Amino acid sequence: MAAAALREQLNALLSSMFASGLVDEQFQQLQMLQEDGGTPGFVAEVVTLFCDDADRIISELAALLDQPIVDFDKVDAYVHQLKGSSASVGAQKVKFTCMQFRQLCQDKNRDGCIMALAVVRNEFYDLRNKFQTMLQLEQQIQAQQ
Amino acid sequence: MRPEERDAAVGRVRDQFPVGMRVLAVDDDPVCLKVLENLLRRCQYHVTTTNQAVVALSMLRQNRDLFDLVISDVHMPDMDGFKLLELVGLEMDLPVIMLSVNGETKTVMKGITHGACDYLLKPVRLEELRNIWQHVVRRKFSNCDRANNDGYEECNRPSNADFDLAHSQITAGPPDQSGRPSKKRKEYHSEEEDEGEESNGQDNDDPSAPKKPRVVWSVELHRKFVAAVNQLGIDKAVPKRILELMNVERLTRENVASHLQKYRLYLKRLSAVASQQASIVAALGGNDPFMRMSAFEGLHGYQSFVSSAALPSFSPQGLLNRNNPASFAIQGVSASRPIQIATGNTTMSHSIGDPNDKYHLSLPGTSCLQGNLAQGLPTPVGQVQLPQKWIHEETDDLSTILSASGRANSGVPGTLQSVTNSHLLQQGFVERRQDKVVIQPSSSASSDRPEGTVGVSSSLMDSCATQQRVVPLSAFSSSASPMNGSFCSNGVAELGATSSGGTSIFPSNDLRIERDSKVGASSFGSVILLSPDTVPNQKYLNFGGGSDLRSNMEGGNAGNLLNPKLLWSCLPASQPPNLIGSHHPMSQRLNLGGSMVRQTTASASAAAPQTRIDMFISGDAPKSASDLSFPKVHSELSSSSCSFDGLLNSIIKVEKDDASFSDDLGCDLYSLGACI
Numbered sequence: 179m180a181a182a183a184l185r186e187q188l189n190a191l192l193s194s195m196f197a198s199g200l201v202d203e204q205f206q207q208l209q210m211l212q213e214d215g216g217t218p219g220f221v222a223e224v225v226t227l228f229c230d231d232a233d234r235i236i237s238e239l240a241a242l243l244d245q246p247i248v249d250f251d252k253v254d255a256y257v258h259q260l261k262g263s264s265a266s267v268g269a270q271k272v273k274f275t276c277m278q279f280r281q282l283c284q285d286k287n288r289d290g291c292i293m294a295l296a297v298v299r300n301e302f303y304d305l306r307n308k309f310q311t312m313l314q315l316e317q318q319i320q321a322q323q
Numbered sequence: 324m325r326p327e328e329r330d331a332a333v334g335r336v337r338d339q340f341p342v343g344m345r346v347l348a349v350d351d352d353p354v355c356l357k358v359l360e361n362l363l364r365r366c367q368y369h370v371t372t373t374n375q376a377v378v379a380l381s382m383l384r385q386n387r388d389l390f391d392l393v394i395s396d397v398h399m400p401d402m403d404g405f406k407l408l409e410l411v412g413l414e415m416d417l418p419v420i421m422l423s424v425n426g427e428t429k430t431v432m433k434g435i436t437h438g439a440c441d442y443l444l445k446p447v448r449l450e451e452l453r454n455i456w457q458h459v460v461r462r463k464f465s466n467c468d469r470a471n472n473d474g475y476e477e478c479n480r481p482s483n484a485d486f487d488l489a490h491s492q493i494t495a496g497p498p499d500q501s502g503r504p505s506k507k508r509k510e511y512h513s514e515e516e517d518e519g520e521e522s523n524g525q526d527n528d529d530p531s532a533p534k535k536p537r538v539v540w541s542v543e544l545h546r547k548f549v550a551a552v553n554q555l556g557i558d559k560a561v562p563k564r565i566l567e568l569m570n571v572e573r574l575t576r577e578n579v580a581s582h583l584q585k586y587r588l589y590l591k592r593l594s595a596v597a598s599q600q601a602s603i604v605a606a607l608g609g610n611d612p613f614m615r616m617s618a619f620e621g622l623h624g625y626q627s628f629v630s631s632a633a634l635p636s637f638s639p640q641g642l643l644n645r646n647n648p649a650s651f652a653i654q655g656v657s658a659s660r661p662i663q664i665a666t667g668n669t670t671m672s673h674s675i676g677d678p679n680d681k682y683h684l685s686l687p688g689t690s691c692l693q694g695n696l697a698q699g700l701p702t703p704v705g706q707v708q709l710p711q712k713w714i715h716e717e718t719d720d721l722s723t724i725l726s727a728s729g730r731a732n733s734g735v736p737g738t739l740q741s742v743t744n745s746h747l748l749q750q751g752f753v754e755r756r757q758d759k760v761v762i763q764p765s766s767s768a769s770s771d772r773p774e775g776t777v778g779v780s781s782s783l784m785d786s787c788a789t790q791q792r793v794v795p796l797s798a799f800s801s802s803a804s805p806m807n808g809s810f811c812s813n814g815v816a817e818l819g820a821t822s823s824g825g826t827s828i829f830p831s832n833d834l835r836i837e838r839d840s841k842v843g844a845s846s847f848g849s850v851i852l853l854s855p856d857t858v859p860n861q862k863y864l865n866f867g868g869g870s871d872l873r874s875n876m877e878g879g880n881a882g883n884l885l886n887p888k889l890l891w892s893c894l895p896a897s898q899p900p901n902l903i904g905s906h907h908p909m910s911q912r913l914n915l916g917g918s919m920v921r922q923t924t925a926s927a928s929a930a931a932p933q934t935r936i937d938m939f940i941s942g943d944a945p946k947s948a949s950d951l952s953f954p955k956v957h958s959e960l961s962s963s964s965c966s967f968d969g970l971l972n973s974i975i976k977v978e979k980d981d982a983s984f985s986d987d988l989g990c991d992l993y994s995l996g997a998c999i
Binding site for chain 2: 204207208211214215217220223224227228231255258259261262263265266267268
């Protein structure tokens, strides 16, 4: 595929991510940082970090909520961290679901937490797919140059 | 961005602060840390990152001079961000910015009260980070003040206990002490350079400001310190005793004193969390015990009468509980010149006694306040003791408008009068005040160019049986000291009536009130150098100091830092055309908040008084004294309270248009703000 077409595809993907609210202006700022600051690969690095970290946190959360007695403080700490990292990367939807998650966690609502975790996971997987597509496209574009 | 060598960064920093400012970023979340790092680099800071608070702490302990600023996440698994904040605040004097995705007021409040200089919410934006260098600068100024306070406290204490001792220190102060203020002054002049230097921590090469080796307050050392404090009791802990208990080599009393101060501030912050919002409300509404104000004190020097008209009116909010200037040193005042010192205002006035000796003020109403004016006029050099001098002390309640209470003091030479507010008495405070007035003519004092140096330092020993845990005193101002004795026949009423030129300067100084259980001591000193080329004989120097408690005074905390704002207003009354027309600069040197010894030592050398605060006033804005309404002043001060600290070292040049008879302090404040 030609580089131009790939770039077009990438732009379309990013536009849809913004339009759907998957990512917000924070993600935009990261892109600007990368472009203006002369730090190629910065967005990819952050996104990769985020995906790995969020994946780990979600696994931890699932394990915690699977316990007979849920340690809601721990759950809350993890959700808080996920909220922080999603906010930093601009993963808006994940962040919002984390906020709901935290509320349920503070209510010590175990069932609600499990449901919230499912929502967070879905949102995260959705985002991760998009991110992975984005990264692949960027790699292909770079490979063609 | 490319990682830069520190040296390279340092080299650049000198030129273009805040570029290259060294920031330590701590966040356990790798995503946040990565983004934060990049953002900081984008701001051209020199960034070091770590994802562990413990690592950050050890890095800081190893060499805190490598960093100017710390940005830390709040929630970290290995160490809570607040804990890190606390330790950094205690062990090293670095500004810390907290960072969290959680923006609940409670959490933010916790961060701020733990000493965070700022609290940013994730995701941090570039715009926010571009401004964080200001915390470094701000800290720099506050450090200056703190250093001053240390010396101040040290010197003040003996003056409480024994005036003679204090006096001997004053007159025979070592030269190096007298040299310090000038250093401060110099620092201010080279503010720009200092900013650069501070950012890279390389000011060792500045010969004018040799850096003392800093003590690293390790956990163990801090633990010893806390143990010693606890053993002594926080109220009774004094640096010397702590030092003895700690028994650590290479630790000086100053180190301990400094650390103790930080520790007390820290404790106070913690205890003040709940009351902070109340304080804010009170500052606006006036009910808060912490922010209660105030007293006001003034110097009036004139031969015949003092009328309260000269005094600004105050809002009835507060009480002066324990803050009064204890000793005044006035230099360069001609011997025949009467000086009246008014602290506060109430209906009671007492003649304290002979100016040349100790004065005991005992208020008939409750006999709570004893003013001890020790050493009326001893001067180190060519002491000309004022034969005819009035010292009038008033303690003012804000609720009273001073102008309303005209105190006609029958002019008895050598009479010290003290007026104390009844509110004080109601508080059941027994205050013992030691006042000292030193008046001497400066060497350069000629009839044309009188130079007056006024050093004011007060120490209150507050030994009351029932001591409030909160010191209501939040502000006091001294007002109106006519420096020329020839102002004989003019009543104070004239001050108010004649809208005379006046400039107001609000220097800030730090008052530390040391409260050892039941002893509260506060002092401030000021040196005024008046050098108008042609000074009309009828000229008032009207200066008042309004102090505001920056920190709430908690009973449990022995040491507290006060940030009094002093209102200095020069009122060349009675000869408006003369003074106003002439632009003869009036330079005031205020030495505030420093050690009494140092100040008075400085004042000893009248030719070159070395002070910490210099004010040069050229031109005078005509103004009537009655226009100085204290509430307004106070509020404006509060609003511009950003750096009273900075004022300490600031030279304020107020240039007034003669034609503009501004009716209030607005323009003065404006000028002040500009200088800030």
